Amino acid sequence: MKAGLALPLLRGLSALSLSGAPLAAGALPARGTPFDEQTVPALARRLAAAAYQPPVTALTPSLQRISYDQYRDIRFDPRKAIWRDTPLPFQLQFFHRGFLFKERVDIALVADGIATPLVYSPSQFSFGAAPVPSDQDVGYAGMRIHAPINRPDYFDEICTFLGASYFRAVAKGQNYGLSARGLALKTGDPGPEEFPVFKQFWVEQPGKDASAITVHALLDSPSAAAAMRFVISPGDETVFDTQMRLYPRVDLDRAGIAPLTSMYEFDAGDRIGVDDYRPAVHDSDGLAMLNGRGEQIWRPLRNPAQLQVSAFEDANPKGFGLMQRKRAYAEFADIEANYQRRPSLWVEPVGDWGKGAVTLVEIPTGDEYHDNIVAFWRPAQPLRAGSEHRFDYRLHWCTEHAWQPELATVVMTRIGAAPQPGTRLIVIDLAGGRLSRLNADARVDADVWASSGSIANAVAHANPQTGGWRISFELTPQHGKDVELHARAHDDRGPLSETWLYRWTP
Structure with missing residues (x-):
């Protein structure tokens, strides 16, 4: 079935457990019950057909x-x-409730078609200076999955599910960085954002020779419920094969599908007002896109002075992601954060997603501790209440991702003052692809375009210091106007580089 397909929502389901006993919508039964691929979608449809019930957040005062x-x-x-x-x-461990993570998340194990709820006990945790709860039914805030990813005799933490609908993962040799979410609602809007939550998980017991583990999740919010299924395959690239069945309670015209959340504070082209010994601080440095027409696009991230939302319209995108292209320690010089080891995250749609826009939200930040970058797919048409909407995709947690190997990629964007007053000099360094095999005296043209203002002295030339190539040009902006910029290298055979996009602001 095609991703994005809307189906009628089945209404009138009685609030029964899978065994037929009365049960509040979405609650876990006290004992094992049958479970199959339709269990969680059925629960999500039931939730969407009923009035929204907020998650359980009450805790004993000591934990509160x-x-x-x-x-x-x-x-x-x-x-x-x-x-x-x-x-x-694989192994499972769990997070305790408390601090920011007050919502109770129920977790069950699935084996031989039976789902059995896990039972919380304080004896599963050490508490240090924190109070030990007297309540024997506190429950969990989330979970993490371990597997031998870096060496065969040690179970590394490969992914976590903690807080609202956030989750994150690593591939071999990586540290945690950016996150994914189940669903984004009203992100970047003038009003308050809505944060759906994963309220239940079901984890299928893997076989002894399994290379993947399957997690089912029930998502809920005032505006929608959803069933999600993740088949998680850790390795040199950790892949989440993801299925989403979304059931809106209301028409959703501002939904974000496959949302990614990251942090970008500064880099070489974005250091105004920065007083920091490090050359760069970020979990991701650009938004990559492979659109439905096969065009490969790179949009460097920014830490803007004001909230900035960009929408890149497309039909049936082939992929998008927040990427970390810098991979050398010297590019960050941070021996604790090790930003060079943070994963890139690429979203690969499975099936046709129709018309919409890859949407990028950039939020001003003054530190490296708060995520300020969000990217997601926003369908062009509202997702109607009373229907099922399907979105299938793969999440690739990776170091690099090659889309069109014949195209050079952008490795650095630098912006500074040009000799003429009021003019900016923009320099884009390129590497790889067919461009890297050309002689230094080859004819390479710089295709540069601006939405306003004027462009001068646009050239492409070899860089003998790096073995790559460089595009440079001068921008004279119109007073007070933002400028959308476009650049790429090409020759008489066609494009030599991906398309560089940038929004220059006064």
Whole structure:
């Protein structure tokens, strides 16, 4: 079935558990019940057909008031990990509720077609300076999955699900960086954003020779419910094969599908007012796109003075992602954060997603501790209430991702003052592809365009210091106007580089 296809929503379902006993919508039964691929979509349809019920957030006063440091002291005991004493290639650990993570998340294991709820116990955790809860039914805030990804005798943490509908993962040799989400609603809008939450998870027990683990998630919010299924394959590139079945309670005209969330503070082309010894600080440095026409696009990220939203219209996109292209320690010089090890995250739609726009939201930030970059797919047509909307895609947590190997990629954007007053000099460094195989005296043209103002002295030339090529040009903007910029290298055979896009602001 095609992604994005809308189907009639089945209404009138009674609030029954899978075994037929009365049960509040979305609640976990007290004992094991049958489970198959239609279980979570059925629960999501039931939720969407009923009035929204906020997640359980009540905690004992001692947990309600704990600080960040106290919450960090609460650690799951790895000796209690699920499947620890088995030959299975995956293990599960859990996060405690408290601090910012007050919502209760129910978790069940699925084996032989039966889902069995996991039972919380304080004995599963060490608490350090944090208070030990007297309540034996506190429940969990989220979970993390471990597998031997870097060496065969150690179970590394490969992904986490914690907070609202956020989750993140790593591939071999990486540190955590950007996050994904189940659904974004009203992101970048003037009003408040709505944050859907994962309220339940079901984890299928893997076989002893399995290379992937399957997680089902039930998502809920005032505007929509959804069923999601992730088949997680860790390795040199960690892949989430994702299915989403979305059931709006209201018409959604501002939905964000496959949302990604990252941090960008500064880099060489964006250092105005920066007083920092490091040359760059970011989890991602650009938005990459491969549109439905096969054009490969790179949009460098910015830390803008004011909130900035960009929409790149497309039909049936082949992919988009927030990428970290810098991979050398010297490019960050941070021995603690190790930004050079942060993953890139590429979204590969499966099936046709129709018309819409890859949307980029850039939010001003003064530090590296708060995510300020969001990217997602926004369908052109509203997602109607009373229907099922399907979106299937793959998430690639990776170091690099090659889309069209014959095209050079942008490795650096630099902007500074030109000799003429009021004019900016823009320099774009390129590497790889067919361009790297050309002689230094080859004829390469710079295709440069601006939405306003004027362009002068646009040239492309070889860079003997790097073995790559460089495009440079001068921009004289119109007073007070933003300028949308476009550049790429080409010869008589066609494009030699991906398309560089940039929004210059006064």
